[in-house]
Amino acid sequence: MDKKQATAMIKSKAHELGFMFCGVSRAQKLETEARRLEDWLNKNRNGEMQWMENHFEKRIDPTKLVPGSKSVVSVAMNYFNGQNRQPADSPKISKYAYGRDYHKVLKKRLKQLFQFINEEIGEVEGRFFVDSAPVMDKAWAKRSGLGWQGKNTNLISPKVGSFFFLGELIIDLDLEYDGEIKDFCGTCTRCLDACPTGALNPERPYEIEANRCISYYTIELKGSLPDGLNDQFENWMFGCDICQDVCPWNRKSIPHDEPDFNPKSDLLEMTAADWQNLTKDVFDEIFAGSPVKRTGFDGLKRNIQYVAESTGARSDFKNS
Numbered sequence: 503m504d505k506k507q508a509t510a511m512i513k514s515k516a517h518e519l520g521f522m523f524c525g526v527s528r529a530q531k532l533e534t535e536a537r538r539l540e541d542w543l544n545k546n547r548n549g550e551m552q553w554m555e556n557h558f559e560k561r562i563d564p565t566k567l568v569p570g571s572k573s574v575v576s577v578a579m580n581y582f583n584g585q586n587r588q589p590a591d592s593p594k595i596s597k598y599a600y601g602r603d604y605h606k607v608l609k610k611r612l613k614q615l616f617q618f619i620n621e622e623i624g625e626v627e628g629r630f631f632v633d634s635a636p637v638m639d640k641a642w643a644k645r646s647g648l649g650w651q652g653k654n655t656n657l658i659s660p661k662v663g664s665f666f667f668l669g670e671l672i673i674d675l676d677l678e679y680d681g682e683i684k685d686f687c688g689t690c691t692r693c694l695d696a697c698p699t700g701a702l703n704p705e706r707p708y709e710i711e712a713n714r715c716i717s718y719y720t721i722e723l724k725g726s727l728p729d730g731l732n733d734q735f736e737n738w739m740f741g742c743d744i745c746q747d748v749c750p751w752n753r754k755s756i757p758h759d760e761p762d763f764n765p766k767s768d769l770l771e772m773t774a775a776d777w778q779n780l781t782k783d784v785f786d787e788i789f790a791g792s793p794v795k796r797t798g799f800d801g802l803k804r805n806i807q808y809v810a811e812s813t814g815a816r817s818d819f820k821n822s
């Protein structure tokens with residue numbers, strides 16, 4: 503089978519499996535991205551996320567991660583939940599975490615795609631990844647033409663915006679490669695202007711200070727949250743969608759049709775008072791199999807308390 507036909511079959515199967523987009527790039531060292539990542543790590547932008555410093559060589563070169571690999575197949579799965587939202591005054595959870603843990607959902611589908619290639623195209627060696635190993639998923643999705651990396655550092659599709667998960671297959675099969683698309687951010691600075699903690703800075707577009715991001719504070723940071731930032735959290739208790747919600751390209755978002763990403767109805771009915779009184783039993787019930795488990799019951803309680811202590815006023819902390 504020639505590579506054009508093999509590539510078309512893989513993309514068609516990916517769509518059949520529920521992936522919104524599928525693109526392919528040559529497995530090779532990410533030279534430019536490697537320099538940027540090194541610089542970013544040297545500035546300690548990763549905060550306590552020490553794991554980002556591990557396996558640097560494998561992170562920037564898929565042929566070191568999967569010896570003999572020739573292609574990186576990038577896939578995207580929609581998680582935009584439309585009007586399925588929490589009550590307006592409840593502490594907020596990032597849209598990606600409303601349903602079942604995406605790692606499980608995407609891995610299962612990628613495994614099926616991998617099996618399909620082996621059965622229908624030919625025996626291949628490789629691995630599949632969903633945030634599970636040192637793979638620069640946005641860089642690969644960008645190279646595969648799934649979108650451009652915006653000033654908020656998210657991958658943005660000109661067709662549907664940025665509310666989607668990414669995953670990759672790295673395999674030793676030669677395929678037809680896609681190219682990058684244009685950056686459509688233009689003169690827009692909405693995400694940079696809206697970021698309440700200064701993790702995005704108008705003077706440094708396309709770069710995130712992850713250690714100042716609400717997602718980092720509410721999910722990754724162990725111990726206490728920083729003094730005096732309560733107002734800046736704008737009631738986000740798990741993750742933050744501000745820089746995506748303000749992005750004009752997300753007006754193109756369309757609701758997903760993946761049952762696994764639907765929230766439990768209890769989650770959408772929880773009021774601010776219910777969150778204040780959250781018990782371990784209710785946490786376990788609402789978040790069974792959810793990404794929110796990552797922060798744990800104690801972590802979420804910490805976050806709920808923190809945003810509840812907000813005075814509702816924003817200080818001048820931003821971009822200080």
Ligand code: SF4
Pocket residue numbers: 654696697698699700701702710714715716717741742743744745746
């Ligand atoms: S997720 Fe929120 S805090 Fe983080 S960069 Fe975006 S707007 Fe800023």
Ligand code: SF4
Pocket residue numbers: 652653654655658686687688690691692693694745748749750751
């Ligand atoms: S808000 Fe504007 S600048 Fe930011 S990612 Fe979207 S288009 Fe680009």
